[in-house]
Amino acid sequence: MWLFSRKGPSGFSSSSTAEEVTQGIDGTGLTAIVTGASSGIGTETTRVLALRGVHVIMGVRNMAAGKDVKEAIVKEIPTAKVDAMELDLSSMASVKKFASDFSSSGRPLNLLINNAGIMATPFMLSKDNIELQFATNHIGHFLLTNLLLDTMKKTARASKREGRIINVSSVAHHYTYKEGIRFDKINDKSGYSSFAAYGQSKLANVLHANELARRLKEDGVDITANSLHPGAIVTNLFRHKGIVDGIVNIFGRVALKKVQQGAATTCYVALHPQVKGKTGEYFEDSNIGQASAHGRNVELAKKLWDFSMKMVK
Numbered sequence: 001m002w003l004f005s006r007k008g009p010s011g012f013s014s015s016s017t018a019e020e021v022t023q024g025i026d027g028t029g030l031t032a033i034v035t036g037a038s039s040g041i042g043t044e045t046t047r048v049l050a051l052r053g054v055h056v057i058m059g060v061r062n063m064a065a066g067k068d069v070k071e072a073i074v075k076e077i078p079t080a081k082v083d084a085m086e087l088d089l090s091s092m093a094s095v096k097k098f099a100s101d102f103s104s105s106g107r108p109l110n111l112l113i114n115n116a117g118i119m120a121t122p123f124m125l126s127k128d129n130i131e132l133q134f135a136t137n138h139i140g141h142f143l144l145t146n147l148l149l150d151t152m153k154k155t156a157r158a159s160k161r162e163g164r165i166i167n168v169s170s171v172a173h174h175y176t177y178k179e180g181i182r183f184d185k186i187n188d189k190s191g192y193s194s195f196a197a198y199g200q201s202k203l204a205n206v207l208h209a210n211e212l213a214r215r216l217k218e219d220g221v222d223i224t225a226n227s228l229h230p231g232a233i234v235t236n237l238f239r240h241k242g243i244v245d246g247i248v249n250i251f252g253r254v255a256l257k258k259v260q261q262g263a264a265t266t267c268y269v270a271l272h273p274q275v276k277g278k279t280g281e282y283f284e285d286s287n288i289g290q291a292s293a294h295g296r297n298v299e300l301a302k303k304l305w306d307f308s309m310k311m312v313k
Contacts, residue, residue, distance in 0.1 A: 005285070008285060008286070008287030009287060009288075010268070010272075010274055010286050010287045012264070012268065012285070012286035012287065013285055013286070014231055014257065014261065014284075014285040015257075015261060016261065016264050016268075016285075016286055017258075017260040017261055017263075017264055018044055018045065018048040018260055018261075018263040018264045018266070018267040018268075019048055019051070019260070020264070021264045021265075021267055021268040021272060021286050022048055022051075022052050022267050022268070022271050022272070025052055025271045025272065025273075026052065026053055027049060027052035027053045027054035027271055028053035028054075029053075029159070029161075030053070030054045030055070030110040030111060030161070031054070031055045031056075031057070031107055031108050031109055031110050031111070031155075032049055032054050032055070032056050032057070032109075032110065032111035032112070032113060032270065033056075033057045033059055033102070033109060033111070033112050033113065033148070034046050034049070034056055034057070034058055034059065034113045034115055035059040035087060035089060035113065035114055035115050035116035035141065035144070036059070036060070036089075036115045036116025036117060037056070037058030037059065037060055037066065037069065037084075037115070038058065038060040038061070038062055038065035038066045038068075038069050038084075039065065039069075040233070040259060040262070041115065041168070041230055041233060041259055041262040041263040041266065042058075042115045042116065043069050043259075044259045044260055044262070044263035045113060045115060045263045045266050045267060045270075046058055046069065046073065046082060047073050047076070047077070047080075048263060048267050049111075049267065049270065049271070050073055050077055050080035050081065050082050051077055051080070052271060053079075054081075054111070054271075055081040055082075055083075055107075056080075056081065056082050056083070057082075057083050057084075057085055057102065057107070058070070058082065058083065058084045058085070059085055059086075059087035059089075059098060059116070059144075060084050060085070060086065060087060061086070061087065061088045061089075061116075063084060063086050066084030066086075067084060069082075069084070070082045070083070070084055085098055085101060085102065086098065087116075087144075088140075089116050089135075089136045089137075089140025089141060089144070090126040090127060090128075090132060090135050090136040090140060091126065091127045091128065091140075092127075092128050092139075092140070092143055092312060093127070095140050095143045095144050095147070096143070096147065098144070099144060099147035099148055100147075102148065102151070103147075103148070103150075103151055107151075108151070108154075108155040108158070108159065109148055109151045109152050109155050109163070110152075110155055110156075110159065110161060110163055110164070111163070111164050111165075111166070111270050112144075112145060112148060112152065112163075112164075112165045112166070113166045113168070113266060113270060114141035114144070114145065114165070114166065114167045114168060114205070115166075115168040115266065116136070116137075116140075116141075117136065117137045117168065117170075117201075117202075118132065118133055118136050118137065119133075119198050120133075120194040120195050120197075120198050121133055121194060122194065123189050123192045123194070125187065126139075129187070130186065130187065130311065131186050131187050131192075131197060133194075133197045133198050133200075133201045134186055134197065134200065134201050134204065136201075137198075137201035137202065137204070137205065138201050138204035138205060138208065138308070139308060139311055139312065141167065141205070141208070142204075142208055142308045142312065143312045145165060145208075145212065146312070149223075152165070152223055153221055153223065156221065156222045156223055157222075160222075161222075162222050162223065162224060162276060162277070163221075163222065163223035163224070164223070164224050164225075164226070164269065164270055164275070165209070165212065165223060165224065165225040165226075166209075166225075166226055166227070166228065166266060166269050166270055167205040167206070167208060167209045167225070167226070167227040167228070168205070168227075168228060168230055168266060169202045169203075169205035169206050169209075169227045169228060169229060169282070170198075170199075170202040170205075170229055170230070171229045171232075171284070172195070172198055172199045172202045173199055173202040173203040173205070173206050173229075173291065173292055173294070173295055174199070174292045174295075175195065175196065175199040176196055176199035176200040176202075176203045176294065177193075177196045177197075177199075177200055180200070180203060180294035180297070180300055181200055181203065181204060181207075181294075181300065181303075181304055181307075182200065183303070183307055203292070203294055203295060204304060204308075205227050206227040206282060206291050206292075206295040207294075207295065207297075207300060207301040207304045207305075208227075208301075208304065208305070208308070209225045209226055209227040209280065209282075210225075210227070210280045210295075210296075210298070210301045211301040211302060211304070211305045212225040213225040213226070213279040213280030214280060214298075214301075216279070217279065217280075224275075224277070224278060224279035225279055225280065226269055226275075226278065226279060226280065226281045226282070226283060227281075227282050227283070227291070227295075228265045228266060228269055228282065228283040228284060229265070229282070229283070229284040229289065230257075230262045230263070230264075230265055230266060231256075231257040231261060231262050231265070231284070231285065232256045232257060233256055233257045233258075233259060233261075233262035264285075264286050265283050265284060265285060265286050268283070268286040269283050272286075282295060
């Protein structure tokens with residue numbers, strides 16, 4: 001719990017805020033995409049990156065909400081450069097359109113923050129007939145990353161600045177199905193557990209970052225890929241679990257992180273010089289942590305990569 005936090009080797013702890021971990025860092029000239037930026041830690045990540053001079057493109061499903069967030073940030077930070085673009089990660093067609101529109105804008109891309117997520121939903125299939133949590137939390141981000149990678153590579157070469165890809169995972173990746181990823185049962189309704197399926201999708205975020213890091217290193221590209229646990233935060237992720245939502249609202253204000261603390265690890269991994277060259281790592285509380293045994297499984301990461309490639313084709 002953040003109440004009893006101790007500083008780690010980075011000098012930060014679970015009680016550090018996004019503003020604190022980026023204090024004094026100049027992000028001018030950097031361009032970032034933040035998915036799921038219209039609420040929760042996505043909004044705070046966008047605000048703090050903009051505060052540090054980064055041009056942020058918010059990938060949002062609800063454009064009206066995105067517009068409100070943009071206006072609020074610009075009102076607070078008149079120099080902020082923030083734009084909103086429509087993105088529904090549960091739809092491959094939407095992901096492809098977003099990536100195509102972004103690429104044709106000619107903008108550079110230094111930071112890709114795969115933040116959007118849904119949690120513990122009842123069993124549903126996406127527009128592409130994939131279990132909704134796996135589709136939204138993993139497949140959408142996997143496809144988006146692949147489609148934007150060329151732009152990131154060009155930007156890294158031209159700017160001579162390290163590109164960073166960040167997957168916002170969760171400690172819930174420890175609590176997946178026993179086999180880790182149920183490759184042959186992704187859409188199996190009979191054995192579906194809303195929480196285990198969430199854990200599976202968050203494990204996929206960790207494995208995706210690890211395998212991507214390995215591939216980028218092999219290619220000799222100056223882009224890192226990492227995953228992180230933002231901490232247990234009071235956000236609307238709990239909306240599908242009425243009783244849990246009630247408990248969170250009663251006890252959450254004391255025991256859980258505030259949004260400003262929840263966005264800290266993302267902003268730390270995105271901007272801090274301490275993270276330069278670090279890749280294939282799992283961060284928590286603005287320090288390097290350790291993923292689960294499944295999350296460190298190299299073969300599982302390769303298998304997921306191949307499986308995901310087939311799904312997006």
